[in-house]
Amino acid sequence: MSRRSGILEFAVLGLLRESPMHGYELRKRLNTSLGVFRAFSYGSLYPCLKTLVANGWLTEEPGNTAEDALSAPLAGRRAKIVYRLTADGKEHFEELLAQTGPDAYEDETFAARFAFFGQTSRDVRMRVLEGRRSRLEERLEKMRASLARTRERLDDYTLELQRHGMESVEREVRWLNELIESERVGRDQRRPGPPAPERQDATETSGGRTAHRGESSRPDPSEDTAT
Amino acid sequence: MSRRSGILEFAVLGLLRESPMHGYELRKRLNTSLGVFRAFSYGSLYPCLKTLVANGWLTEEPGNTAEDALSAPLAGRRAKIVYRLTADGKEHFEELLAQTGPDAYEDETFAARFAFFGQTSRDVRMRVLEGRRSRLEERLEKMRASLARTRERLDDYTLELQRHGMESVEREVRWLNELIESERVGRDQRRPGPPAPERQDATETSGGRTAHRGESSRPDPSEDTAT
DNA sequence: ACACCCATGTAAGGTGTTACATGATTAG
DNA sequence: CTAATCATGTAACACCTTACATGGGTGT
Numbered sequence: 305m306s307r308r309s310g311i312l313e314f315a316v317l318g319l320l321r322e323s324p325m326h327g328y329e330l331r332k333r334l335n336t337s338l339g340v341f342r343a344f345s346y347g348s349l350y351p352c353l354k355t356l357v358a359n360g361w362l363t364e365e366p367g368n369t370a371e372d373a374l375s376a377p378l379a380g381r382r383a384k385i386v387y388r389l390t391a392d393g394k395e396h397f398e399e400l401l402a403q404t405g406p407d408a409y410e411d412e413t414f415a416a417r418f419a420f421f422g423q424t425s426r427d428v429r430m431r432v433l434e435g436r437r438s439r440l441e442e443r444l445e446k447m448r449a450s451l452a453r454t455r456e457r458l459d460d461y462t463l464e465l466q467r468h469g470m471e472s473v474e475r476e477v478r479w480l481n482e483l484i485e486s487e488r489v490g491r492d493q494r495r496p497g498p499p500a501p502e503r504q505d506a507t508e509t510s511g512g513r514t515a516h517r518g519e520s521s522r523p524d525p526s527e528d529t530a531t
Numbered sequence: 532m533s534r535r536s537g538i539l540e541f542a543v544l545g546l547l548r549e550s551p552m553h554g555y556e557l558r559k560r561l562n563t564s565l566g567v568f569r570a571f572s573y574g575s576l577y578p579c580l581k582t583l584v585a586n587g588w589l590t591e592e593p594g595n596t597a598e599d600a601l602s603a604p605l606a607g608r609r610a611k612i613v614y615r616l617t618a619d620g621k622e623h624f625e626e627l628l629a630q631t632g633p634d635a636y637e638d639e640t641f642a643a644r645f646a647f648f649g650q651t652s653r654d655v656r657m658r659v660l661e662g663r664r665s666r667l668e669e670r671l672e673k674m675r676a677s678l679a680r681t682r683e684r685l686d687d688y689t690l691e692l693q694r695h696g697m698e699s700v701e702r703e704v705r706w707l708n709e710l711i712e713s714e715r716v717g718r719d720q721r722r723p724g725p726p727a728p729e730r731q732d733a734t735e736t737s738g739g740r741t742a743h744r745g746e747s748s749r750p751d752p753s754e755d756t757a758t
Numbered sequence: 759a760c761a762c763c764c765a766t767g768t769a770a771g772g773t774g775t776t777a778c779a780t781g782a783t784t785a786g
Numbered sequence: 787c788t789a790a791t792c793a794t795g796t797a798a799c800a801c802c803t804t805a806c807a808t809g810g811g812t813g814t
Contacts, residue, residue, distance in 0.1 A: 328765050337689060340696040348802055350767055421688035450563050461648035462564055468706060469567035479695055555793050575774055577795055
């Protein structure tokens with residue numbers, strides 16, 4: 305009820321796919337790896353985790369994360385919760401990644417999906433990149449039309465803002481073209497290894513390792529209380 | 532209370548400064564002139580107008596807009612409301628435009644202010660442009676630092692996303708540099724204006740927020756029921 | 759002793775959207 | 787006369803943030 309998210313839910317599933325984590329750690333990763341385009345607070349994260357559990361996509365186990373697991377016997381310890389992706393959750397995540405549909409190519413939705421490209425097949429990647437591109441081209445056309453209609457009524461600054469906006473979009477289109485070309489040519493995105501033979505798992509093409517994701521970005525990626 | 536906005540309130544005041552309008556027309560202007568970076572629905576606009584009136588920044592008068600004012604004597608006509616900026620509203624708007632302070636240089640806040648640059652002094656424009664630039668430079672430094680910390684743990688796609696994000700920011704910084712230079716040189720923005728240093732050639736500066744973040748974002752800035 | 763990161767949560771509120779409800783005016 | 791566009795609003799709900807409340811662990 306009520307507290308589903310879109311992007312947050314998706315990102316949580318994606319991060320947990322790599323390894324189980326505490327909410328706390330999840331939030332840090334969200335605001336670093338993915339923080340290029342978005343930041344989240346506990347006030348949205350914890351409630352979101354609850355509903356993901358309720359949906360059967362995650363399990364919550366008391367305890368510590370692998371590293372310090374063997375130490376103290378968590379007897380009277382404070383409630384620490386490790387979230388882990390279930391098989392259903394995995395499946396759900398993959399569906400989300402592969403989703404087509406109009407909302408799938410908006411700015412943030414696209415960026416979120418792109419960040420997890422390492423976990424899909426080339427087919428899906430191509431589809432998403434092309435979907436994003438045509439979304440942007442639509443946008444450009446509308447901007448051009450509207451600019452043509454109203455150019456003379458606008459002052460120089462408004463005009464400059466629109467020009468700049470359009471150039472930004474055009475630039476992203478060029479970026480997408482490059483990425484699409486790379487995919488077509490077959491540049492293997494997947495780090496060091498050989499082509500990564502498909503796993504036994506049915507829908508799963510991603511294979512092995514996606515390493516860890518990193519950090520970067522937002523106003524203050526280092527910690528929350530800031531800027 | 533409750534229904535104040537930030538950016539919406541600001542944009543409404545700015546548009547009404549030019550001329551009185553109906554809510555309906557306001558919304559259209561919001562989604563075209565300013566639509567480059569943001570779109571709004573009636574569900575937020577009308578409530579916002581109410582509170583602006585309550586604050587004494589607008590007046591509402593029944594009737595039509597100047598053009599068709601002289602026709603029908605609005606006898607049993609439907610409630611049509613013309614909103615007009617008061618002196619207080621004007622003052623308030625100018626304060627908002629000139630505001631310094633940490634929130635003043637975020638993506639959307641800045642874009643909104645920029646769109647109304649034609650209504651301020653060069654001093655304010657310079658201050659805002661420089662504020663935005665240092666905001667972005669902060670951001671870049673953090674992104675670089677965090678990237679340096681974690682580069683090896685990232686997969687190619689996440690890395691590419693971050694690289695592209697940083698380039699977008701760098702591009703906006705270059706754009707700001709040009710604008711600041713233009714202001715310094717004294718290119719007069721207001722109205723017909725002389726040259727405004729050509730830029731469409733080679734270097735192709737510009738660019739900015741793009742990719743992630745809002746820009747135009749909304750499916751259909753031209754009209755509502757669409758896409 | 760104190761500070762500071764770890765860690766989990768909730769309540770209230772801000773800021774918006776969608777879908778609905780209503781009706782006038784204009785153009786084909 | 788019918789469709790589109792003009793025009794105003796409300797109710798429900800989505801999604802997030804801030805500020806609060808609570809407490810454990812580690813380093814100086």
